[in-house]
Amino acid sequence: MTDEITARRDELLGLKTPLFYDSPVHLVRGEGAWLYDADGRRYVDLYNNIPVVGHCNQRVVEALARQAATLNTHSRYLDDVILDYAERLLGLHADGIERVVFTCTGTEANEVAMQMARIATGGRGFVCTDAAYHGHSDLVGSLTYAPARGRPDVHSIPFPDAYRPIEEGLTSGALCDRYLAELRAAIDDFATEGVQFAGVLFCSILANEGLPDIPPGFMARAAAMVREAGGLVIFDEVQAGFCRTGRWWGYEGTDVVPDIVTMGKPIGNGFPLGACAARADLVDSFRERTHYFNTFAASPVHGAVGLAVLAELEERRLADNAATLGAYLKDQIDVIAAPIEGIGAIRARGLFLGIECVEDRVSKRPDRGAAAGICNGLRKRGFLTGTSGAYENQIKIRPPLVFDQVQADFFLEALADVLRGG
Amino acid sequence: MTDEITARRDELLGLKTPLFYDSPVHLVRGEGAWLYDADGRRYVDLYNNIPVVGHCNQRVVEALARQAATLNTHSRYLDDVILDYAERLLGLHADGIERVVFTCTGTEANEVAMQMARIATGGRGFVCTDAAYHGHSDLVGSLTYAPARGRPDVHSIPFPDAYRPIEEGLTSGALCDRYLAELRAAIDDFATEGVQFAGVLFCSILANEGLPDIPPGFMARAAAMVREAGGLVIFDEVQAGFCRTGRWWGYEGTDVVPDIVTMGKPIGNGFPLGACAARADLVDSFRERTHYFNTFAASPVHGAVGLAVLAELEERRLADNAATLGAYLKDQIDVIAAPIEGIGAIRARGLFLGIECVEDRVSKRPDRGAAAGICNGLRKRGFLTGTSGAYENQIKIRPPLVFDQVQADFFLEALADVLRGG
Numbered sequence: 001m002t003d004e005i006t007a008r009r010d011e012l013l014g015l016k017t018p019l020f021y022d023s024p025v026h027l028v029r030g031e032g033a034w035l036y037d038a039d040g041r042r043y044v045d046l047y048n049n050i051p052v053v054g055h056c057n058q059r060v061v062e063a064l065a066r067q068a069a070t071l072n073t074h075s076r077y078l079d080d081v082i083l084d085y086a087e088r089l090l091g092l093h094a095d096g097i098e099r100v101v102f103t104c105t106g107t108e109a110n111e112v113a114m115q116m117a118r119i120a121t122g123g124r125g126f127v128c129t130d131a132a133y134h135g136h137s138d139l140v141g142s143l144t145y146a147p148a149r150g151r152p153d154v155h156s157i158p159f160p161d162a163y164r165p166i167e168e169g170l171t172s173g174a175l176c177d178r179y180l181a182e183l184r185a186a187i188d189d190f191a192t193e194g195v196q197f198a199g200v201l202f203c204s205i206l207a208n209e210g211l212p213d214i215p216p217g218f219m220a221r222a223a224a225m226v227r228e229a230g231g232l233v234i235f236d237e238v239q240a241g242f243c244r245t246g247r248w249w250g251y252e253g254t255d256v257v258p259d260i261v262t263m264g265k266p267i268g269n270g271f272p273l274g275a276c277a278a279r280a281d282l283v284d285s286f287r288e289r290t291h292y293f294n295t296f297a298a299s300p301v302h303g304a305v306g307l308a309v310l311a312e313l314e315e316r317r318l319a320d321n322a323a324t325l326g327a328y329l330k331d332q333i334d335v336i337a338a339p340i341e342g343i344g345a346i347r348a349r350g351l352f353l354g355i356e357c358v359e360d361r362v363s364k365r366p367d368r369g370a371a372a373g374i375c376n377g378l379r380k381r382g383f384l385t386g387t388s389g390a391y392e393n394q395i396k397i398r399p400p401l402v403f404d405q406v407q408a409d410f411f412l413e414a415l416a417d418v419l420r421g422g
Numbered sequence: 423m424t425d426e427i428t429a430r431r432d433e434l435l436g437l438k439t440p441l442f443y444d445s446p447v448h449l450v451r452g453e454g455a456w457l458y459d460a461d462g463r464r465y466v467d468l469y470n471n472i473p474v475v476g477h478c479n480q481r482v483v484e485a486l487a488r489q490a491a492t493l494n495t496h497s498r499y500l501d502d503v504i505l506d507y508a509e510r511l512l513g514l515h516a517d518g519i520e521r522v523v524f525t526c527t528g529t530e531a532n533e534v535a536m537q538m539a540r541i542a543t544g545g546r547g548f549v550c551t552d553a554a555y556h557g558h559s560d561l562v563g564s565l566t567y568a569p570a571r572g573r574p575d576v577h578s579i580p581f582p583d584a585y586r587p588i589e590e591g592l593t594s595g596a597l598c599d600r601y602l603a604e605l606r607a608a609i610d611d612f613a614t615e616g617v618q619f620a621g622v623l624f625c626s627i628l629a630n631e632g633l634p635d636i637p638p639g640f641m642a643r644a645a646a647m648v649r650e651a652g653g654l655v656i657f658d659e660v661q662a663g664f665c666r667t668g669r670w671w672g673y674e675g676t677d678v679v680p681d682i683v684t685m686g687k688p689i690g691n692g693f694p695l696g697a698c699a700a701r702a703d704l705v706d707s708f709r710e711r712t713h714y715f716n717t718f719a720a721s722p723v724h725g726a727v728g729l730a731v732l733a734e735l736e737e738r739r740l741a742d743n744a745a746t747l748g749a750y751l752k753d754q755i756d757v758i759a760a761p762i763e764g765i766g767a768i769r770a771r772g773l774f775l776g777i778e779c780v781e782d783r784v785s786k787r788p789d790r791g792a793a794a795g796i797c798n799g800l801r802k803r804g805f806l807t808g809t810s811g812a813y814e815n816q817i818k819i820r821p822p823l824v825f826d827q828v829q830a831d832f833f834l835e836a837l838a839d840v841l842r843g844g
Contacts, residue, residue, distance in 0.1 A: 005500050012508040014521045014705040018498050018715050026500035030493045048495065050717065056491050065487035069478050071452045072692040073470065076440050078427050078448035086434040099436045104526045104694040105718060111559050136714060137533050138561035265717060270494040272526040272694035272718040283436040292558060293440050295472065295687060296527060296694040 001038070002026060020386065021379045030055025033403045035384065043379075044407045046399045047386045049352075052242050052266030053312035054402040060269045060308040067304035074295055075102075081303035088310055090277060092248050094257040099283035101276045102298040106238040106264020107135030109274035113260045114139055114201065116278060116286040117232045123196030125152075127186045127226075129159035131390035133208040134201060134236050143201060148186070152195055155186040159390065161212035163345055163356070164364055176215035183222055187229045199231035199259070204250030207239040210389025211347035211354050219254035227259075232282070238264035238274075239352075243313050243401055246323030246350035253349075271305045272296070318401040322350040325408055329353055329397065332408075336416045342370055343419070347394070351401060354394035366391030377418040383411050423460070424448060442808065443801045452477025455825045457806065466829045468800075468821045469808045471774075474664050474688035475734035476824040482691045482730045489726035496717055497524075503725035510732055512699060514670050516679040521705035523698045524720040528660035528686020529557030531696035535682045536561055536623065538700060538708040539654045545618035547574075549608045549648075551581035553812035555630040556623060556658050565623060570608070574617055577608040581812065583634035585767055585778070586786055598637035605644055609651045621654035621681070626672030629661040632811025633769035633776050641676035649681075654704070660686035660696075661774075665735050665823055668745030668772035675771075693727045694718070740823035744772040747830055751775055751819065754830075758838045764792055765841070769816070773823060776816035788813030799840040805833050 005026060009017060025043065029036040032054040035043045045055065053060060067081065075082065086100050101116075103109045118124055128134070128143040135141065146156040158166050160179040167178055183200075190197045200222065206212055223233045235258035240250025244266070251258055260278040267273050274297075277283075286292065296302075313319070330348040333355060337343035344358035357370040371387045374395055378385050388396035399407070427448060431439060447465065451458040454476040457465045467477065475482060489503065497504065508522050523538075525531045540546055550556070550565040557563060568578040580588050582601040589600055605622075612619045622644065628634055645655045657680035662672025666688070673680055682700040689695050696719075699705075708714065718724075735741070752770040755777060759765035766780035779792040793809045796817055800807050810818035821829070 002500065005502065005505070008505050008509075009500065012505055012512065012521060013497075013720065014523065014702070014709040016706070016709045016713070018713055019500070020498040024498075024500050027493055027495060028501075030495065035493075035495070050496065051494070056494065058491075061487060061491045064490055065483060068486055068692070069480075069483045071449055071457075072473070072478065073449060073452065073457070074472065075435075076442040076446075078424065078431065078441070078446050079450075080427065083427070083430050083434055090434065099434060101436065105530065105716070107716075108527065108529070108559070115560060136712070136716065137530070137559045138537065139559065270490070270718065270721070270723070280436070284438070287436040287438045290558070291438070291440055294527070294529075294558065296692065298435065299692070301692070 022376045023379070025379065025384065033400045033407055041382065043382050043384050044411055045384050046397050046411060047384045048400060049239065049244060049398045050265045050270050051400045053269050053309055053316070053318065054400050057269055057312060059312055060305060063304045063308035064271060064301065067301045072299055072301045075298035076293070079300050079303070081300040082298050085303035085306040088307060089275065092310070093261065093277060096257045096279055097261055097277045098280040099278065101283060101286065101292060102302055103274040103276065103294055104272045104296050105135070105274045106262065107137050107140050108294065109238070109262040109264055109276040110134045110140045110201065110236060111137055112276040112286070112292065113234045113262050115290065116260060116276065116282055117199045117234060119285055119289050120282050121196065121198045121230060121232060123198035123231065125155065125190040125195040125197045127155050127157060127183060127200045129202065129206065129209055130156040131159055131209040132156065132203070152193065155189060157182040157186050159206055159209040159212055160214045160218045162215055163213050172215050176218050176221070179215065179218055180221055180225065183225060187225070187231070197229050197231045199234055200226050201234040201236060203240060204235045204237060204254055205240040205245060205349050205352070207352065208388070210391070210394050211349055211352065219256050223256040232259040234258060234260040234262065236262050238262060242266040243319035243322050244350055244352050244398070246319055246326060248319065250349070267309065268302070268305045269309050273302050273306060313401070316402070322401050325403060325405065326350040326353065329408055329412070332412050333415065336412065336419060340419055342367060351399060351403065353397040354389055355397070356389070357393045357395070366393035368393045371395055374418055378414060381414045381418065383414050444798045445801070447801065447806065455822045455829055463804065465804045465806050466833055467806050468819050468833060469806045470822060471661065471666060471820045472687045472692050473822045475691055475731055475738070475740065476822050479691055479734060481734055482727060485726045485730035486693060486723065489723045494721055494723045497720035498715070501722050501725070503722040504720050507725035507728040510729060511697065514732070515683065515699060518679045518701055519683055519699045520702040521700065523705060523708065523714060524724055525696040525698065525716055526694045526718050527557070527696045528684065529559050529562050530716065531660070531684040531686055531698040532556045532562040532623065532658060533559055534698040534708070534714065535656045535684050537712065538682060538698065538704055539621045539656060541707055541711050542704050543618065543620045543652060543654060545620035545653065547577065547612040547617040547619045549577050549579060549605060549622045551624065551628065551631055552578040553581055553631040554578065554623070554625070574615065577611060579604040579608050581628055581631040581634055582636045582640045584637055585635050594637050598640050598643070601637065601640055602643055602647065605647060609647070609653070619651050619653045621656055622648050623656040623658060625661060626657045626659060626676055627662045627667060627771050627774070629774065630810070632778070632813070632816050633771055633774065641678050645678040654681040656680060656682040656684065658684050660684060664688040665741035665744050666772055666774050666820070668741055668748060670741065672771070689731065690724070690727045691731050695724050695728060735823070738824070744823050747825060747827065748772040748775065751830055751834070754834050755837065758834065758841060762841055764789060773821060773825065775819040776811055777819070778811070779815045779817070788815035790815045793817055796840055800836060803836045803840065805836050
């Protein structure tokens with residue numbers, strides 16, 4: 001059955017279309033943080049951040065169905081729903097995040113952000129980290145694991161990480177300086193090369209990099225350096241946003257209010273929606289220059305779905321749940337992992353955790369095979385996780401935020417068993 | 423009321439966010455080819471191609487709601503629904519269109535197509551027309567009204583048009599040769615400039631260009647020339663596809679089977695969905711090289727919505743309706759426009775018509791102001807059209823394909839009245 005559907009998939013969607021697990025899961029139903037396969041088997045979903053308020057959330061589905069049955073048009077007509085949503089969404093952001101451009105995906109939101117920064121600064125050069133992922137278009141994809149040099153308009157810097165520092169033996173402050181010197185060099189290189197600097201694009205928690213231990217003060221000092229050099233600070237909240245970390249936005253943990261912020265993934269609980277919000281002047285100059293129009297975006301359906309997601313996040317206090325259960329998981333995994341030499345560290349930002357698999361705790365050499373093995377072992381036991389991080393050696397735990405204590409305890413038991421080689 | 427909502431829109435979405443009509447329409451409900459505003463006023467929708475099977479189509483909304491309440495996940499799990507849809511969709515295409523990559527928008531589909539062509543050919547250079555629009559990302563947007571030369575990897579050619587030919591006094595065959603010589607020159611320029619040629623990206627009916635009278639044989643000979651030069655033929659069916667022209671695909675009118683075809687707008691009746699389909703080897707090499715993954719695309723909801731749209735198009739025989747009513751509108755508008763010197767020509771491809779506004783029929787100088795005036799006049803009478811074409815001097819008529827005879831007759835009466843200056 002699985003072989004048959006996999007063969008059909010190759011035939012219709014193309015060979016090597018990405019799939020999870022040695023034995024892929026054939027899903028047919030979802031509810032809350034549960035997923036069910038074609039054989040009726042139940043899984044705890046510890047991976048999917050997109051259905052942030054739960055798979056098939058009733059309020060979101062009802063809002064979607066009701067609006068889709070009433071009106072669903074593009075944004076060149078006047079419509080209240082999308083404005084109500086824009087107002088609510090902007091109200092959740094820091095002062096200075098004033099206007100919003102809606103898109104259909106996070107990739108499109110990052111396209112808008114980069115174009116917006118280019119228009120505002122007149123520059124073309126962006127700095128990102130060397131393990132960044134911000135989307136799949138030609139422009140945004142140019143940031144994916146970008147080389148430090150060699151492409152005229154993108155320079156990458158080593159992502160800041162106190163666990164595997166760029167230089168050993170430094171104090172935290174000196175290490176922060178060291179990483180800032182890398183940013184300085186990347187900006188200076190643009191000047192040398194005659195490329196005007198446009199800004200940085202960072203995930204506010206460096207999720208794709210593997211939630212590294214960022215030396216305190218790095219983000220705030222990096223933002224100041226970028227602005228002093230005439231660039232803008234873009235924070236990608238596609239993974240960090242919408243209560244994942246126990247706060248509304250990842251940037252709330254950085255002491256930086258970005259000039260431009262992008263949103264995606266959980267924003268519509270699975271409905272294709274993205275957003276790029278920024279200072280008024282930045283959005284206005286972008287609008288004026290590009291006459292940006294996105295066929296399916298800023299529709300009344302975008303508004304209705306987006307509002308329903310925000311209402312669920314607030315009324316069910318899911319930021320608190322992320323903080324509380326995230327801390328609980330972190331503490332329990334610390335205990336489980338303590339005697340296991342192959343677990344180097346547990347990274348945690350609310351309900352986003354990474355279990356760092358290493359060959360040993362001294363060398364800290366990433367053990368990608370071990371991570372994949374644990375992930376496949378958990379899948380066999382009915383727990384869906386993934387692997388992640390710059391070295392793909394982390395077990396990624398990032399469930400829908402309706403994840404509960406009972407599911408957490410089921411998982412911890414299975415994890416302990418798998419880690420003990422059970 | 424309208425002023426208030428417009429001011430709120432400026433404040434939240436940015437100044438100069440595009441709007442239609444001198445007096446924008448504040449919509450609250452849609453059904454079939456009808457739209458209703460906040461004052462309860464009814465409009466015949468002659469503009470919107472996206473709700474191809476009608477605004478708020480019941481079958482599509484039900485399929486959407488049912489699937490969104492059952493399972494909505496990304497494509498790294500196995501799922502039958504998206505495969506059933508891929509099979510149905512590919513089955514509607516010519517032999518040679520074998521595999522499909524789903525996206526969330528037409529822009530993303532054209533991103534995939536261009537990246538796919540680059541990977542397959544090893545080239546970077548694309549040729550488009552000088553009035554093309556294929557989307558808003560940095561890469562795809564580089565084709566928008568691209569200059570003939572000056573950008574290293576995009577060259578544009580004058581779009582072929584027998585109504586305003588590049589050179590007067592030629593026979594149809596000689597005119598075709600003349601336009602092909604432009605394509606030849608653009609390809610040769612890439613060779614001179616040391617840029618390897620990747621292919622062409624054309625809308626199969628040149629919709630954005632204004633549905634020009636393409637000299638017979640142009641597309642087939644252009645495709646042969648492109649392939650001989652090592653390039654691929656990408657046809658953009660975002661506007662031409664899904665029965666708009668009275669056939670499933672615009673390319674059916676060209677004697678060309680493209681190497682790569684892109685779809686968008688009507689494909690999901692307003693749900694954010696796009697697709698790029700191509701020969702198996704092209705899709706496979708794209709998958710292998712990029713590991714392309716699009717968070718919201720190829721979901722079970724994409725499949726359910728896409729299938730419902732195809733079922734409606736087929737069961738309600740909307741291709742036939744497009745052909746029949748399109749021909750009827752063309753004939754009637756020809757009669758109405760005959761005595762009016764300011765109407766130069768009526769372009770028609772099924773239920774996609776353009777009324778060409780000119781200063782006079784000899785000079786054929788485009789009259790953009792007249793087109794805007796007629797469009798605003800029709801809006802006042804309750805008929806929603808738009809302006810379009812390379813010179814924005816055409817009244818664009820492109821209703822949902824459920825548009826009917828009664829609505830057509832209402833419209834013709836209003837059009838006659840507006841054209842007579844009523």
